Amino acid sequence: AQSVSQHNHHVILSEAASLELGCNYSYGGTVNLFWYVQYPGQHLQLLLKYFSGDPLVKGIKGFEAEFIKSKFSFNLRKPSVQWSDTAEYFCAVIADRGGGSNYKLTFGKGTLLTVNP
Amino acid sequence: ETGVTQSPTHLIKTRGQQVTLRCSSQSGHNTVSWYQQALGQGPQFIFQYYREEENGRGNFPPRFSGLQFPNYSSELNVNALELDDSALYLCASSLSRGTYEQYFGPGTRLTVT
Numbered sequence: 001a002q003s004v005s006q007h008n009h010h011v012i013l014s015e016a017a018s019l020e021l022g023c024n025y026s027y028g029g030t031v032n033l034f035w036y037v038q039y040p041g042q043h044l045q046l047l048l049k050y051f052s053g054d055p056l057v058k059g060i061k062g063f064e065a066e067f068i069k070s071k072f073s074f075n076l077r078k079p080s081v082q083w084s085d086t087a088e089y090f091c092a093v094i095a096d097r098g099g100g101s102n103y104k105l106t107f108g109k110g111t112l113l114t115v116n117p
Numbered sequence: 118e119t120g121v122t123q124s125p126t127h128l129i130k131t132r133g134q135q136v137t138l139r140c141s142s143q144s145g146h147n148t149v150s151w152y153q154q155a156l157g158q159g160p161q162f163i164f165q166y167y168r169e170e171e172n173g174r175g176n177f178p179p180r181f182s183g184l185q186f187p188n189y190s191s192e193l194n195v196n197a198l199e200l201d202d203s204a205l206y207l208c209a210s211s212l213s214r215g216t217y218e219q220y221f222g223p224g225t226r227l228t229v230t
Contacts, residue, residue, distance in 0.1 A: 036221075103148075103167075104162045104173055110158070
């Protein structure tokens, strides 16, 4: 079964600092990778996704992530964070078994990002 | 375009009781998934429904059951509630079972006392 590990439970940064949140998954086959964000009081929103092709994917609000297959990693980055980026970030994977059976998102435990003004 | 909606927002139940949570999928989506998010944890997959049939189930006991209706809305039923069932229950819809993007509702916060 697939699993997802997020390295940091809580990250505290000052505005304009650079951000990198680690995510590793365990599954030997084809995967589809996601980062979701949950702002305070709001529901989970898709930040970016990787299905295939260019391993560097860009999402909303200036976020990007790089898929490194050899390292089973999908780290999230942002060059300069803002106070409004304060939220909880979840890495998730769908193991692609094809035939409509690729149904289950497996999430990491999440990383709480606090950005101080 | 209407997003995923869930009801109720909050619910308090007593151990041993039964609860029904409801979800309306995003317009045009025929697949609904349910997740349980305990405090401090990521969401955990409960099951998925596609065109009124269960399309996969996570590691949850049979007292967690579901339904999907012809309009693709869905219910999650939990019998014999336990204290550990206290969590945020999330519903997510997707265009079809073969698509990967899932869109989440705001969740129902269930407290079992």
